[in-house]
Amino acid sequence: MNRYSIFTLARNALGGHRGWQAAWRSPEPKRRYDVVIVGGGGHGLATAYYLAREHGITNVAVLEKGWIGGGNTGRNTTIVRSNYLWDEATHLYEKSLKLWEGLSQELNYNVMFSQRGVLNLGHTLQDMRDIERRVNANRLNGVDGEVLTTVQVKAMVPIINDSAHARYPILGASLQRRGGTARHDAVAWGFARGADSRGVDIIQNCEVTGIRRDGGRVTGVDTSRGFIEADRVGVVAAGHCGVLASMAGIRLPIESHPLQALVSEPIKPVLDTVVMSNAVHGYISQADKGDLVIGAGIDAYVGYGQRGSFSTIEGTLAAIVELFPTFSRVRMNRQWAGIVDVSPDACPIIGLTPVKGLYFNCGWGTGGFKATPGSGWVFAHTIARGVPHELNASFSLERFATGRLIDEHGAAAVAH
Amino acid sequence: MLMIACPWCGPREQTEFAYGGEAHIARPADPDAVDDAQWADYLFMRTNPKGCHREQWNHAFGCRRWFNVERDTLSYRITSVYKPGERPAEPAA
Ligand SMILES: Cc1cc2nc3c(=O)[nH]c(=O)nc-3n(C[C@H](O)[C@H](O)[C@H](O)COP(=O)(O)OP(=O)(O)OC[C@H]3O[C@@H](n4cnc5c(N)ncnc54)[C@H](O)[C@@H]3O)c2cc1C
């Protein structure tokens, strides 16, 4: 792997940029691996990276049915924060946020992590009580958080509609200054490059079509490029986790829904932070290129079509225009959807399954991008040791039978 | 946007309807007789198929009645609409 630095940049500039190597290889799949990861999104690639980096397990393949990062990783609105309500979730997301803070250096790849702050608006008295409760819970867990008044919100975001007569009056907000955004593709590419340089095979255009078992133990996967043997298989397929689970005869408490986002034409800098509103199902930030990045809520029905209903984005844009009347004439450039894996308590499932050697990491729903490094970190540990890390022990599939759910709907459901 | 044919009112736009999740999930007749895993299966586990799905819809801004829809979750094409207690018109593809 050639390291990126100002010197390699200068040297390659002088060489007419003909000396750059591919950031990762495209090997033929081997017949056998110690660990196979299914799904080449950010979470799968991070898992492979930390398997090699933290646990010395390098005979690993990441199998991706399309191209890496082409799922939700490359379709999300990239909001990163860790201000969840319950201890279990807060610790997991905070581990991830700490990893984000050093990620560009760690990977020698610029993931453009920008700690521009994340505001969660409160529009009713109850919203404000919930915000105060969550900020206090965060601070008790050592996570930064502040409660802002309307005047403070207006000072940070001068274009916001702070009129008391607005349809959604702003009574205040929570602010996590360490939150922000990152470049989604770069996260996939950076982890892919780091994993590849440690010996991991990244195999694109390779769809897993079956999970083979023998006496309750996993033996490998059937793929569009033949059978691949493995003692341990980690499935990180986001919206497709249910399809993979059914291959192994496992039922999951998950439903897959379309989640939509839009970007506008580029405009001059007007918004230097992230603004989210749970109540109106809208969230917005401005990319470095100038486009407004706007996210909606999920479509209610089960859907794998990577497209959602027009009425959903219509509702979101109506809310955004109420909050930011000045955006009413901005034109939208593109709109798309990803398929998100929604769990009953808005928390992920990360751990063992009834099949020995088969591990699942899914249920991140609408908010897993922020967890990419942390998810990879704990999942690599789980696969390497055969037992969960203390940070993901509570996020087992068994919690749905014991009833020990971690209800993060308030902090996670619509907000990302 | 889906166009859904309410069995009572005929074809209407999706915005008139509320989605009610997977259909034909029966509550265990004797909850005391099932174990935690079976109860969890009833409460939380879902088939979530990529393909033919039978689901409940409510005509919330119309006649306010519940009914079942058989829909392909990949193409979103509706293949059958039927009343509670009925079975879909054709066998699932
Ligand atoms: C519109 C939108 C906005 C979002 N906004 C945010 C946000 O602001 N902040 C946030 O934290 N989260 C957000 N999310 C959620 C976030 O994107 C996901 O939770 C996260 O990306 C999941 O990561 P992943 O790497 O596991 O998924 P993915 O990137 O989807 O990776 C899964 C991969 O598995 C592959 N796969 C599936 N089936 C198979 C198979 N049979 N064989 C081989 N490969 C297979 C897929 O092709 C895919 O590449 C958003 C999601 C969407 C759709």
Ligand SMILES: [Zn+2]
């Ligand atoms: Zn009707």
